[in-house]
Amino acid sequence: MTDPAEMLAGPFGLLPDLIRLHAARQPGKRAIADGASELSYAALDRAMDRVAAALQRDGTAQGQAVAMVSYPSVAQAIVFLGALRAGSVAAPIQPSATPAQIAGMIADSGANLVFLDAANAAALAGETLAARAIRLEALEDWLAPADAKPAPVTIAPDDGFNIIYSSGTTGIPKGIVQSHAMRWQHFSRNKEAGFADAVTLLSTPLYSNTTLVSFLPTLAWGGTAVLMAKFDAHQFLELAEKFRATHTMLVPVQYQRIMALPDFDRFDLSAFRFKTCTSAPFKPELKRDVVNRWPGKLVEYYGMTEGGASFILIADEFPDKLHTVGRLAPGHEAKLLDEEGNEVPPGGVGEIVGRSPAMMSGYHGREQATRDAEWFDADGNRWIRHGDVGRFDEDGFLTLLDRKKDMIISGGFNIYPSDLEAVLAEHPAVADCTVVGVASEQWGETPVGFYVPRAGASESADEIRDWANARLGKTQRLSALHVTNELPRSAIGKVLKRELRDRLAAGEFA
Known part of the structure; x- marks a missing residue:
């Protein structure tokens, strides 16, 4: 089969095979860029062969994990995709975890090799790793020769495609195994999204499914993926203008920071056709602002x-x-x-x-x-x-x-923190907020709020709490409200409520 679209219309196929077809049909087209380097489809296809051959040379078995701890880059993408061609399982790991957690996830994955960028190699210098470390800056030295070809492998639909480790603030996060069949569903159902001629700008990490559900279909359909190592609102708009980005996936806090820029309207974003969002609550008023001021369709996925x-x-x-x-x-x-x-x-x-x-x-x-x-x-x-x-x-x-685990049961009543957060967010002095449940001898649990004040706000936390409680039901009322400079968030924008509970228990907000 020589037509990628025909393959994608079928019941099952493999991403490495699609990339091979794109390399044959459009060898010079840009496949991946990261601001510092880029690869055409022909160059990406050759690099995947070299990675796969090197993995087989170094004893990585089919079905075995290949671990990566890196900020998004062309080099990380090459390893991820090359692992798939070898029949191995890509295991990108979040750099935001503690060094001990990262070492634990590498061990849990069963990988015999882990690929590290410079920043994460330094962060893990004090840890004993269960896998041999390869530096991404020296990837060329590790790769198989330029003309190397891996031994062919047969991959079944239920075989592992990747492992994604769930977020967590304590212990070793759980590894979520996704199969080639599951990923194929993500690719094939995206025909209407227009990825074939897309330029997809991504500023979230490759260890997150938030990123992969746009990054992987872009390559499956033959588009161009542009990776940002770290998100910066201004840099995002500059890159969008430079590359004439057509697609993006952003989390709500990123949309919020971009739309709040005073000079947002000076950037030429007219090439955008498809903007998506997932991973965290997306406020209706923010959705409305994006729809009104940013060209292209806005689609939220849950x-x-x-x-x-x-x-x-x-x-x-x-x-x-x-x-x-x-x-x-x-x-x-x-x-x-x-x-x-x-x-x-x-x-x-x-x-x-x-x-x-x-x-x-x-x-x-x-x-x-x-x-x-x-x-x-x-x-x-x-x-x-x-x-x-x-x-x-x-x-x-x-x-x-x-979240079911975040629901507060106070005095036998179910309290949903999002209801309280919606009221708090209406106060003009509140820039950001969240509500968590904490233990209470009298009620079992009681709601406690945390907020980031707007610049120049003069109201006290007690005044804002009283204002909110006057608008909440009797069983919903906040027992306390604490001010903080910022809410702790994961790399994809989720508020880390457990961290706030731990800080509260440690007396930080006393």
Whole structure:
């Protein structure tokens, strides 16, 4: 088969084979760039061969993980994609974890090689690693010769494509194994997104599914991926203008910082056709601002790295549904369950479970954790628990209320922090905020808020708390509100509520 589009219309195929086809059909087209270097499709195809051959030379077995700890770069992308051609499993690991956690994830993955950029090699200098370290700056010295070809491998749909380690602030995060079949679903369903002639600008890391669901389809369809090592709002707009970016995936906090720039409107963003968002709550007013001021379609995705059900909100087409995360993606199913595992009636609130052709194989080496994430219906069908609580409206649009684990049970009442956060955010002195549940002898749990003040705000935390409590129900009222310079967030913008609880328990906000 010589036509990538024909292959993508089929039931299953492999990303390395698609890249080989693009290299034959459009050898000089830019495939990947990172601001410092770039590769054409022909050069990328050759580099993948050299990586795959070197992995086989160094004893990396088919199905074995290849670990990477790096900020996004062309070199990291080469290793990721070359590992797939060797039949190995790409295991990008988050540099934002502690050195001990990173060492633990490398060991957990079972990799015999780990690829490090300069910054992360320095950060891990005091750790004993379970895998041989290869420096990405010296990748050329490690690669197989320029004309090397790897031994061919046969890859089945259920074989591992990548391992993504879930975020966490303590312990070793769980490794989510995604198969080639799951990834193929991500590629083939994206025909309408227009990735074939896309220039996709990405500023989130390659260890995150947030990035991979745009990065990988861009290459599958033959577009160009431009990687940023670290996000900077101004630099993002400069690169978008320079490369005439057509597509991007950003998390809400990145949209917020970009739209807040005083000179946003001076940048030429007219090439944009497709902007997406996922991973964290996306405020309706921010969605509206992006729709009004930034050319191109805005699409919000809600789903899980583990798979399950995905929801899609085309913000431009549904301006009255911006408080939701949209409707089910084609071929996906979802239910809402009560505490006993029964489906809730229409209009009810429940835990989201979903199923689709795109679901994880399981957590790497953690059978019990995998079982805990699964739910089986009466017919034996496998569903994935999303861990979120939500409600469907009469049109089938899903409104998220909160993470199930973040729901506060105070005096027997269920309290959803997002409801309290929405009220706090309305105060003119509040720039950013969150609410967590903390232990209470009287109520079991009680809601406590944290906020970042706007520049020049004079109101005290107590005054803002009283203002909010006057607008909240009796069972929802904040027992305390603390001011902080910033909210701790993960690399993809999620507020780290556990870190705030730990800091509160340590007396930091006393």
